[in-house]
Amino acid sequence: MSEKNTFKVRKSWDTAILALLFSVWVLASMTTDNFLSSINVSQIFSNSSEILIMGFAMVFLIITGEIDLSIASILALSSAMLGYSYAAGAPIWLAILIAMAVGTACGFVNGFLVTKLGLGSLAVTIGALALYRGIANGILGTETVNEFPEFWTTWGFDTIGTTFIPQTLPVIIIFGLFFGLLLHNTAFGRRTLAIGQSPEAARFAGINVVRHKIIVFTFTGFMSGVAGVIYTFRFSTAQADNGIGLELLVISACLLGGVSIFGGIGTMWGVVAGVLLASSVESWLTLQEINAQWRTIVTGILLLISVAAPVMVDKYKRARATSANKA
């Protein structure tokens, strides 16, 4: 009974996070001149592009009760492959395809290790984290590749015409819509949620859990590859330490967006709100000239609130219900 109650509260947490996001926007634009300026809004979006893209797939993974800590390393490896193959003379479209293919392959390998070999995803993806970034290191050595066609680097950095919309945003929106619909409007999405709620029950209901998880891992790898491509063009550089440490930011954004770490619960728009909330708060603090040091603390506090708030609300409601009963 209590489980159901928390579930309900969790659901409403997605709404709460959305409300929180808007109140941050209102507060921020009231206290700073240029928070809602077109440049700043554009930067909020472009700073969070990779996190959003990886987050779209990571939601599925966390909902099934697994995790992938190697995503930032996959980003680096696909970025390295992009740079390496382009420098080796491949046309840019081929290099991009290679980068995304490498990402997909890494995701598949992770899925294979976790499901077919039965290794714990938290442990094995720590190994994979070292492996993929290590391969990126090995491929590039002391080199960094930074000569890319101007068309692509402009695409990574510039906005559409004179608007504030980054040129990468449409791509992100298309992926977001695709994965959002996949999670909430298809049998695949329902199966994902079912596996997260109870893997055993899902298996008895005829879901091929192993295959499903491999697909989700592969998706995550693919999206990390896409993030690698965008990162490369956004900073016009392919090097082995690209995106280091991003994995924890993606996971925190998902959790902030109301995805349950125990699996089975999560929405796409919650995650989008979570990512935007984190980067809006960061931008707000930066504009207030609050040091990067304090921003780290705020990230932590936001995370704690995201898990504590639903529980507190739940407790409060229950306490009120009991006192009402007594009366």
Next chain:
Amino acid sequence: MASLLKKRTFGREASLGVILIFCIASTGFINPRFVTGDGTRDLLSATAIVALLAIGMAPVMIMRHIDLSIASTVGFSAWLVADFCAKNPSFTWWQCFVIGGAVGIAVGALNGLLVAGLRLPSLVVTLGTLYIVRGGVYVVSNSVDYNAQEMPPSLLSLGQQTFGGLLPFPFLMVIVLMVIVAWYMKYTKAGRDCYAIGSNPPAADLVGLKVFRRTFLAYIFCGFIAGIAGVFYLMRFAQVDSTAFYGQELAVVAAAVIGGIGLLGGAGTAVGVVIGALLVQTIQGALAALGVDAFWKAAINGLLLIVAIYADRVLARRTENALLAQRIKERV
């Protein structure tokens, strides 16, 4: 039943031990200096901090929780201790341990209250405190860093102390702590409660185990050890800035998991995690001692980690099957 348990844990540690000895022996065969001279001492002192943290984390993970904030706690403790020492030149080693321990306990209590008191998911909570504590170091330190000059000579020389030319002081402490924790977890009620709680948390609640107290104390212990590890950090590196030990939590989790503590709780021993930590460090040290191509080192390190996890899984499954067969036989 008792014999079953015994055999099971033995199998687990034995399989790890075999992998470890294989790694050390094959490296030592190719480059004898990996084990002779300063070799063994270096390997042990390089392992000490991660091993210490993994032992501290063991009870928490056995209860199906996790503490990701330890690396931040190590950094916080190390920086604060150095700061106190720099401002009080009369400090000697024992004050360092008092301060470090106190810092660790404070962080542990915070984690404990949130996880055990409010029953929040530990992964998220400690990810949150990871950021908060690290942010705390950034803010408090105000970018000041400390070097060997500002640290008590007695502390640094304690870190250099070696017994019999092989056993450095930090690793001696690891062995002492390992023995205590192994004994406690196996022979006291509180220790065995931890396994029960981790195997089945709802059931532990129903049968009336003191879940809050055990979890809370486990976090305090874990934090305390992390605080002490901060002092060991100073002993070993004699330099500290606010990014000290950044990102090393994953190395500790890897050591614990390779050492046989399942993420689902209810299993694992202190001896296992120390072997796990040794294995992780041996792989790294061996790659350096063999002069493996610098660019591919990280990749090989990652690959070997995955292989170690897999090998352990295979060996563990084999023991499981053997146990199952034995149980069926006994039933018959």
Next chain:
Amino acid sequence: MKLKNNLTMFSTKGNTLKKLLAAIATAALVTTTLVTGSVAPASAATKLKVAHIPKLGTIGYFQAADKGVQRACKELKATCAYKGPTEITAAAQVKEINAAVQSGYNVIVLAANDKDALVPALSAARKKGVTVVTYDSDVAQKGRSVFINQASSQGIGQALAASANDLAKGEGEVAILSTTPDATNQNVWIEFMNQEIAAKYPKLKVVATAYGLDKPEESTTETQGLIQKYPNLKVIVAPTSVGIVAAAKYVSGSASKGKVFVTGLGLPNDMKTYIKDGSDAQASLWDVENFGYVAVQVANSIINNKQKVNVGATVKSGKGDKGLKSRKVTKGAVGNEIILGPATVFTKNNVDQYNF
């Protein structure tokens, strides 16, 4: 909060005012520059608002540079802020650069984490009238006005080679402990050092390059590995302030003390212990504090004295610039640069004279 908004608005207004004045001033300048060293009148001077963005905010090296930035700002009555990121990434610096532009800073003093990744953000900043001066590690020419180089890369390579030769007593094996494999500065220095050794010290042999990633943990493990792998190793050269301390600390507590010697680039305070404790380490470094000072003074000369910084020009520096009144712009690897000055080698004879 309110007050700050007003201030920001004031400074944007100040900028337009500056543009007007600039137009008038340029005409006047043609005549005034003939009289060398003349300073624009104080009333017309643009008030500098300096954002100092180092590679990483949390280490002593950049903290020392910031002391110089503050000293210069005090002299010029400018405001300055230390905007150190908490991770060594280009992404973190891009955020700081964008925020600095939006908050109305007109000078960015920057040590870049990546020579290309920051260029788009910096070009956008320069289009808005922000003056960008890089120091310590450069970006591509398009992204900055001028680069303050610590010492010529060749000079650093030569100094490292000379120190290694000194410690090895002219003969033996040398290994290098660097930071990350793709660190541009270190790679260039190492290359020059290897050339110098090949040319001048034929009896020295560079046997390996290891990478400690600028973390004490990895740097120590790599040092152990080097010593285990090369039993006859004489010298470890670590051209990084984190790596050198880790290597020296390890050697001073091992059986190799007195057999293997450590040198490289490091802060004198960090290294004092190992220079004097019998492990006979050496370290060299340029005057980091003055580094920040010169960067701000040069930015001021560009804005307020309207001085050109193309190759061959001479730029006025401040009165606190350790004896130099002006600085010469020379041609460097990327483009125009100003050399800070030679590095000092710290040995047991002189290390006590320095405190940074």
